[in-house]
Amino acid sequence: MQENYKKIFEIGVSKEARDLALKYGYLPYMIERYINIFGSLHETIEFLESVEHGLRKSIRCNTLVASDCRVLEERLERRGIIVDRILQLPHGYWVIDGEEKIGHTSEYIYGYYYIQGPGSMTVSYVLDPPKNSVVADLASAPGGKTTHIAQLMNNTGAILSVDKSPARAKALKANIQRMRVENTVVLVEDILRLRDLNGAFEKVLLDAPCSGEGLLPFKAERKRSMTMLEIKRAHELQVRLAKKAVELVREGGILLYATCSIGVEENELVLRELLEDREDIEILPTRWRGQGEPGITEYMDVNLGSELKRCMRLYPHKHKTEGFFLCLVKRK
Amino acid sequence: MPGKKEVELECKESRRLAELLKSTFNEPRILEILECHQLLCSSDSTGVTSVYCLKRDVSGLIELVLRRSAVSGLRAPEHAGILLGTSVKGEIRLSLHLAYILATRASRGLFRPQQGVIAVNRHGERAFTFSKPVGISDYRVLGVSPTNTYLVLSEQGDPLGWGTLDPHKRLVPLIDSGWFLRAGW
Numbered sequence: 001m002q003e004n005y006k007k008i009f010e011i012g013v014s015k016e017a018r019d020l021a022l023k024y025g026y027l028p029y030m031i032e033r034y035i036n037i038f039g040s041l042h043e044t045i046e047f048l049e050s051v052e053h054g055l056r057k058s059i060r061c062n063t064l065v066a067s068d069c070r071v072l073e074e075r076l077e078r079r080g081i082i083v084d085r086i087l088q089l090p091h092g093y094w095v096i097d098g099e100e101k102i103g104h105t106s107e108y109i110y111g112y113y114y115i116q117g118p119g120s121m122t123v124s125y126v127l128d129p130p131k132n133s134v135v136a137d138l139a140s141a142p143g144g145k146t147t148h149i150a151q152l153m154n155n156t157g158a159i160l161s162v163d164k165s166p167a168r169a170k171a172l173k174a175n176i177q178r179m180r181v182e183n184t185v186v187l188v189e190d191i192l193r194l195r196d197l198n199g200a201f202e203k204v205l206l207d208a209p210c211s212g213e214g215l216l217p218f219k220a221e222r223k224r225s226m227t228m229l230e231i232k233r234a235h236e237l238q239v240r241l242a243k244k245a246v247e248l249v250r251e252g253g254i255l256l257y258a259t260c261s262i263g264v265e266e267n268e269l270v271l272r273e274l275l276e277d278r279e280d281i282e283i284l285p286t287r288w289r290g291q292g293e294p295g296i297t298e299y300m301d302v303n304l305g306s307e308l309k310r311c312m313r314l315y316p317h318k319h320k321t322e323g324f325f326l327c328l329v330k331r332k
Numbered sequence: 333m334p335g336k337k338e339v340e341l342e343c344k345e346s347r348r349l350a351e352l353l354k355s356t357f358n359e360p361r362i363l364e365i366l367e368c369h370q371l372l373c374s375s376d377s378t379g380v381t382s383v384y385c386l387k388r389d390v391s392g393l394i395e396l397v398l399r400r401s402a403v404s405g406l407r408a409p410e411h412a413g414i415l416l417g418t419s420v421k422g423e424i425r426l427s428l429h430l431a432y433i434l435a436t437r438a439s440r441g442l443f444r445p446q447q448g449v450i451a452v453n454r455h456g457e458r459a460f461t462f463s464k465p466v467g468i469s470d471y472r473v474l475g476v477s478p479t480n481t482y483l484v485l486s487e488q489g490d491p492l493g494w495g496t497l498d499p500h501k502r503l504v505p506l507i508d509s510g511w512f513l514r515a516g517w
Contacts, residue, residue, distance in 0.1 A: 065436065109461065109509050110490045111432060134393060158393040170515075173411045177429035178512050180436055182367075185393050186411035196400035 001236075001273065008265055008300055009232045016041055024048045026223040030213070036300055037262060043317075050317035055217045057095040057102060058086060059113040060121055060144075064151050064180045069093075072112050079105055088289045089121050091151070111178045116144045119214065119260065119314045119324035122288050124148035126312070126326050127205050127256045129157075136160045136201045136248055138191050138241070139209055141168030143175035149205070150181040159184045160201070162191055191244055198247045204255045206245040208238045208270075214260040214323025217316050231265050238270045243277055246331060254284070255329040260322060262315065264299045267325040268308045271295075274329070275305065284328040286312040291319055295327065337408035339398060343373035345419040346383045352424055353416075356448040356479045365443050366433065370394075372412055379421065385414040426481065426494045428507055434483055435491035447475025450482040450495060450503060457486045460493070461510035466503040473497075481506070 017032040020041075024031075026048075034044045061069035069091060076083055081098030093113075095102050102108070102115060129135045129149050134157055137146045141163035149159055161176075161184050163169050169188045176184055191206075211226045211234055212219065226234075242257055249255050257274075259266050275281065286292070295311030297304050311327035350371070353362045363371075368385035372394060375381040386394055390413040397409060415429040437443035452460055456470030473482070484492040484503065493508035 067440075104513055106457075106461070106486075106490065109512050132389065134389065156389070158387075158389040160393060160397070169410055174512060174515060176411065177415065177427070177432060180432045182414050182433060183387060183390055184411070184413075185390060185397060185409050187397065187407065188410050189407055193406060196406070197396070200396060 002276075004302055005269060005272070008269060008302055009228060009235075011036075011228065011300070020044065020048065024052070024223070025220075027227070029228050030223070033263060037264060037296065046317045047315060050315075051216045053217075055117070055316060055320065055322065057099050058116065058118050058121075059083065059093050059095060059102065060089075060116045060148060060151075061091045061093065061113055062111055062147070062151055062179050063091060064155060065111045072107060075107050075112070076105070079107075081105070086118055088291055089118055089125065092118055092121050109178070111180050114144060114147060114175070114179060116148070117215075117218070117322045119319075119321035120144050121148065122291070122314065122321070122324065123205065123207060123256065123258045123326060124152060126286060126288050126328065127203055127254075129153050129159075129203055131156045133157045133202045134160075134200065136162065136197075136204045138162050138204065138206045138245055138248075139164070140172060140207070141165060142171035143179075145205060145207060146172065146184060147175055147179040147181055150176075150179070150183055153183065155182045157183060160187060160197075161185065162187045162189055162194070164188070164190050191241055194244065194248060199250045201248050202250060202253045204245050204249050204253070205258065206241060206255060207258045207260075208241050208266070210234055210238065210259040210261040210266045211263060212260055214262050214314075214325075217322055231263060235265045235269060238266055239273050242270055242274045246274065246278060246281060246329065249331045251331055253331050255331070256326060257329060258324065258326045260324055262313065262323040262325065264296050264304075267313075267327070268296050268299070268304045268311065271308055271311065271327055271329070272304045275307070280332045282330050282332065283307045283310045284330050285310045286326050286328045288312070292326070293318065295325075338375045339408045340373050342371055343381065343383075345381045345424070346371040346373050346416075348419070349383050349417050349424050349426075352426070352479055352481065356477045356481050356483075357445040358447050358475075359443075359445060365437055366414060368414075371416070374408060374412075381419040383416045383418070384412045385416050386412055425506065428491070428493055428509060428511060431483055431491040431493050431507075431509075435485055435489060438485070439489050445475065445483070448477040448479075448482055449474040450484050451487055452484060452492060452503070453487055456503070457492060460484060460495070460503070460505055461508050463505050463508050463510060465498070465505070466495075468501045471503050484508075
């Protein structure tokens with residue numbers, strides 16, 4: 001890591017950050033980072049308030065089962081569950097009423113839908129996997145994105161779905177079966193050991209393991225669960241994983257780097273180090289139907305590079321999604 | 333850590349499983365209907381063999397993974413394509429995955445079995461998905477299966493699992509879709 005990037009991890013904490021941390025129950029350094037990300041106290045408070053309000057539950061209609069999602073709408077309505085389309089997501093629905101029942105209906109068991117946040121759904125749309133292609137989904141359990149990718153490919157082609165954890169892979173395999181996916185190979189393996197599959201994939205998704213602070217609207221415990229040192233360690237692992245993931249992409253293919261974190265350390269800084277490591281990659285414009293804020297190009301007086309504005313950020317207070325970061329990287 | 337797996341293309345269990353399916357539905361083309369280009373057998377250290385149906389592109393990916401895993405010492409795949417079933421101490425058990433895929437094929441007119449299917453009414457559906465036997469008044473046999481193994485569907489065509497008829501003509505679940513909730517995933 002370059003010397004000037006290190007100061008990103010040596011963050012001081014202002015009085016404003018301490019006051020907000022006390023009020024909202026966060027570790028103070030997290031608030032200081034949000035002030036630096038949003039550039040104003042006003043927007044930081046908007047973000048913190050939206051986290052407090054939480055998010056509606058959402059589901060993804062599985063067209064591998066329901067060829068017409070209106071059938072799912074009607075079936076859920078008969079059970080007292082009212083859903084409403086999420087405009088920018090073709091198979092996404094907000095759960096308006098009956099949220100408490102959504103995890104144990106017959107339609108859930110039969111694979112008509114997957115309970116998934118809108119930010120997580122956006123990832124597979126942005127990846128845009130072509131039919132009949134060969135795709136890799138790295139760090140894939142419990143399978144929300146693998147099953148979505150299979151849906152978008154209409155069960156054609158092949159997906160290599162990799163996760164390191166045997167326990168989480170059980171959930172992945174169960175979800176593949178429930179969602180009627182036919183085109184996936186599951187490997188329980190450390191991504192960093194995949195060296196002999198280099199250049200094998202047209203598209204690779206790395207939804208990197210992260211602090212998960214984008215999930216704060218669902219998981220309040222994340223307000224105090226990670227130290228700055230742990231974020232630094234997460235960053236170091238993310239850089240290694242991103243470098244490995246690029247190697248798996250064939251020439252002309254695409255890597256989508258994503259995290260459910262809004263931290264610059266886990267996102268733009270990872271891409272910055274990736275760009276410095278390889279000359280054969282470029283950042284592609286990353287947006288979905290006009291959604292998304294640009295990536296951050298300057299943070300704590302560190303210039304991260306103007307090309308990173310092509311990356312995409314999602315926030316609860318602006319997009320009504322969990323916090324997410326997405327960035328398409330093309331291998332030339 | 334997952335146990336070491338032995339992987340081979342085709343095996344005696346895959347041949348037995350294919351025969352079971354053909355007899356159950358009296359459908360010699362069952363593997364074509366499933367678009368199986370290849371069958372894969374994966375045996376773990378406890379003696380359980382899982383049999384998978386691989387479509388052509390999945391087969392290509394598997395060959396790549398297996399070939400390169402021999403070089404790099406990667407673990408064998410945990411799952412591939414469609415899990416048809418497992419062989420446990422010589423007993424073949426059809427999978428929920430297969431029931432789900434066959435239900436999809438049937439709903440799209442790609443699988444029209446003349447036998448080996450049972451349709452269950454709403455009352456029976458509830459019992460079956462709680463792993464309980466279904467009384468004779470709550471199901472209809474759509475063609476007797478010579479193997480006494482039945483694909484069990486709801487009246488709407490949703491997959492409930494696999495069942496068998498006991499001497500009292502009750503439909504007894506072999507595996508039911510409620511497992512997806514009971515497993516806690």
